[in-house]
Amino acid sequence: MRNLVIAGVMLAAATGMSARAQPPKPLTPGDIVAAAPASAWKDISPDDLLVMQMGTRRIVIQLAPAFAPVHVANIRTLARGNWWEGASVYRVQDNYVAQWGQNETEKPFPAGIVARPPHEYWRALSGIALTPLGSPDAYAPAAGFWQGWPVATSPAEGWATLPHCYGYVGVARDLAPDTGTGAELYAIIGHAPRTLDRNIAVVGRVIEGIDALSSLSRGTGTMGFYKEGAEAAVPLTSVRVASQLPAGERPRFQYLDTASATFTRYLKLRANRNDDFFKVAAGGVDLCGASVPVRKTP
Amino acid sequence: MRNLVIAGVMLAAATGMSARAQPPKPLTPGDIVAAAPASAWKDISPDDLLVMQMGTRRIVIQLAPAFAPVHVANIRTLARGNWWEGASVYRVQDNYVAQWGQNETEKPFPAGIVARPPHEYWRALSGIALTPLGSPDAYAPAAGFWQGWPVATSPAEGWATLPHCYGYVGVARDLAPDTGTGAELYAIIGHAPRTLDRNIAVVGRVIEGIDALSSLSRGTGTMGFYKEGAEAAVPLTSVRVASQLPAGERPRFQYLDTASATFTRYLKLRANRNDDFFKVAAGGVDLCGASVPVRKTP
Numbered sequence: 001m002r003n004l005v006i007a008g009v010m011l012a013a014a015t016g017m018s019a020r021a022q023p024p025k026p027l028t029p030g031d032i033v034a035a036a037p038a039s040a041w042k043d044i045s046p047d048d049l050l051v052m053q054m055g056t057r058r059i060v061i062q063l064a065p066a067f068a069p070v071h072v073a074n075i076r077t078l079a080r081g082n083w084w085e086g087a088s089v090y091r092v093q094d095n096y097v098a099q100w101g102q103n104e105t106e107k108p109f110p111a112g113i114v115a116r117p118p119h120e121y122w123r124a125l126s127g128i129a130l131t132p133l134g135s136p137d138a139y140a141p142a143a144g145f146w147q148g149w150p151v152a153t154s155p156a157e158g159w160a161t162l163p164h165c166y167g168y169v170g171v172a173r174d175l176a177p178d179t180g181t182g183a184e185l186y187a188i189i190g191h192a193p194r195t196l197d198r199n200i201a202v203v204g205r206v207i208e209g210i211d212a213l214s215s216l217s218r219g220t221g222t223m224g225f226y227k228e229g230a231e232a233a234v235p236l237t238s239v240r241v242a243s244q245l246p247a248g249e250r251p252r253f254q255y256l257d258t259a260s261a262t263f264t265r266y267l268k269l270r271a272n273r274n275d276d277f278f279k280v281a282a283g284g285v286d287l288c289g290a291s292v293p294v295r296k297t298p
Numbered sequence: 299m300r301n302l303v304i305a306g307v308m309l310a311a312a313t314g315m316s317a318r319a320q321p322p323k324p325l326t327p328g329d330i331v332a333a334a335p336a337s338a339w340k341d342i343s344p345d346d347l348l349v350m351q352m353g354t355r356r357i358v359i360q361l362a363p364a365f366a367p368v369h370v371a372n373i374r375t376l377a378r379g380n381w382w383e384g385a386s387v388y389r390v391q392d393n394y395v396a397q398w399g400q401n402e403t404e405k406p407f408p409a410g411i412v413a414r415p416p417h418e419y420w421r422a423l424s425g426i427a428l429t430p431l432g433s434p435d436a437y438a439p440a441a442g443f444w445q446g447w448p449v450a451t452s453p454a455e456g457w458a459t460l461p462h463c464y465g466y467v468g469v470a471r472d473l474a475p476d477t478g479t480g481a482e483l484y485a486i487i488g489h490a491p492r493t494l495d496r497n498i499a500v501v502g503r504v505i506e507g508i509d510a511l512s513s514l515s516r517g518t519g520t521m522g523f524y525k526e527g528a529e530a531a532v533p534l535t536s537v538r539v540a541s542q543l544p545a546g547e548r549p550r551f552q553y554l555d556t557a558s559a560t561f562t563r564y565l566k567l568r569a570n571r572n573d574d575f576f577k578v579a580a581g582g583v584d585l586c587g588a589s590v591p592v593r594k595t596p
Contacts, residue, residue: 092513094508094509094512094513095464095465095508095509095512119577121577121578135436136434136435136436137434137436137582138433138434138435138436138580138582138583138584138585138587139580139581139582139583139584140582165489166393166488166489167393175574175575176574176575176576176577177577190464190488190489190512191463191464191488191489191490191586191587192489192584192587193587194580194584194587195568195571195576195580195583195587197580198577198578198580199575199576199577199578210392210393211392211393211516214392214393214487214488214512214513215390215392215512215513215514215515215516216513217513218509218513270493273493276473276474277473277474277497278474278493278497279417279419279474279475279496279497280419280496280497282436282437282492282493282495282496283437284435284436284437284438285436285437285493286436286437286490286492286584287436288489289436289489289490289491289492289493
């Protein structure tokens with residue numbers, strides 16, 4: 001095979017310094033991230049990490065209590081109460097979602113669950129100091145980043161919401177005004193369906209193992225549900241909050257501080273790629289295209 | 299299972315008419331498409347359909363000769379010359395691309411192949427009558443639709459380009475100024491990596507079977523290449539232009555005329571969903587989010 005390149009998005013190229021007196025190579029976004037000082041990385045609390053085991057694959061979700069506190073509290077309570085025992089991925093719709101959970105009408109919730117949460121489809125913009133995206137957003141008057149999250153906002157109307165980007169996790173629900181409890185969740189596995197923004201509670205994002213969900217067989221039933229009898233739902237072996245796990249078994253992650261100078265440089269380069277592969281820089285980037293770097297804690 | 303809805307994107311809901319004197323239900327984009335007159339549908343030429351068989355799955359690609367005529371001519375010549383015999387999908391990178399073809403350095407091309415095509419990363423805007431998107435685009439000064447294709451443009455600079463949307467197909471290449479021949483292609487299987495726009499020749503889009511590519515196991519090698527020895531590339535059984543096939547075996551497809559009144563209504567509703575599931579309409583839609591309807595010819 002010729003190893004054709006078509007720019008690996010997450011690939012950090014060789015660094016730009018050379019022993020010879022050549023002009024330095026243009027940096028990639030990966031180079032900027034690789035060179036970030038330790039102070040630019042922020043630890044994610046073990047209370048904000050949901051750890052799902054699906055057979056041999058581990059899927060880790062970073063929860064977003066600053067945006068959906070009641071739903072996130074429900075999710076923690078369900079995990080700690082082992083409520084998802086027997087749960088499975090039962091819907092995979094191409095270019096849309098993988099959805100999991102289990103029948104919440106047949107299994108009593110543990111104590112402390114808020115059965116009818118408030119909507120949490122958006123929150124107040126007040127209190128959010130946004131690092132601006134610097135490009136227009138088709139779905140909101142303004143967009144940027146805060147505490148490691150992409151945020152779509154309306155300064156005039158005062159709301160702020162997490163967008164439905166690739167890998168982002170929302171609370172499945174029936175028709176409004178139902179908001180769902182958090183017992184059934186989905187992750188985006190295609191182009192960001194931002195029309196869902198402000199219509200569903202977004203509770204976090206997959207930061208490890210999204211490919212385990214996105215490569216599952218698509219369901220052949222309506223809207224990608226697995227057809228009972230014909231297609232087997234994929235069991236989730238366990239769902240835990242990281243803080244429940246023995247210290248040695250906890251996954252540990254950090255996100256790049258979106259208020260850091262490193263992130264500003266990274267974001268600028270995301271919109272203006274000029275490394276060897278590129279002929280023309282876009283001059284812009286969309287909110288979901290400029291993904292916030294997350295790494296395992298070194 | 300509770301059949302939680304989270305709005306199936308392609309699902310046409312029940313029509314709005316009711317025998318009782320209730321107000322009509324708000325329409326979905328699917329309703330608009332289902333009610334389109336026959337005159338709003340345009341046949342796709344069998345010369346513009348590339349039909350790939352991957353085991354039991356058929357993948358159909360609509361080619362875009364109006365944007366990349368030399369690369370598309372190469373692709374037709376390679377298919378008619380049976381050049382892809384023995385080809386396979388050898389790279390699957392999550393949230394990015396599935397890539398296929400075979401070693402073009404070791405197998406002579408059939409006669410008529412342009413080995414060093416012009417770049418075709420964009421074309422002249424002149425001659426394109428755009429139906430405007432009506433929302434801002436983060437990657438181009440203007441955006442809209444023409445002859446069934448989404449188009450990103452700069453009226454000031456006079457270029458027009460096909461965007462890298464989900465399912466869109468581009469020509470893999472090495473570092474610029476190489477443009478690739480068309481012998482190795484990729485399809486987008488994640489959030490639109492629009493940074494590639496104007497840096498690669500986009501030659502078409504998958505209109506059937508994208509899920510066969512997007513659900514393949516991700517390669518564990520660098521940039522998602524399958525590791526030789528450890529992971530098996532997925533063979534393509536045949537690659538043909540539809541016009542080569544016996545008349546009875548040709549797939550037949552139509553796209554919704556993007557200059558039609560139906561498309562204008564569809565696009566408006568894509569940006570302003572107000573059917574039962576939705577609480578808030580976005581008021582906008584991005585170029586890749588407003589996918590052009592394509593159907594099998596009835």
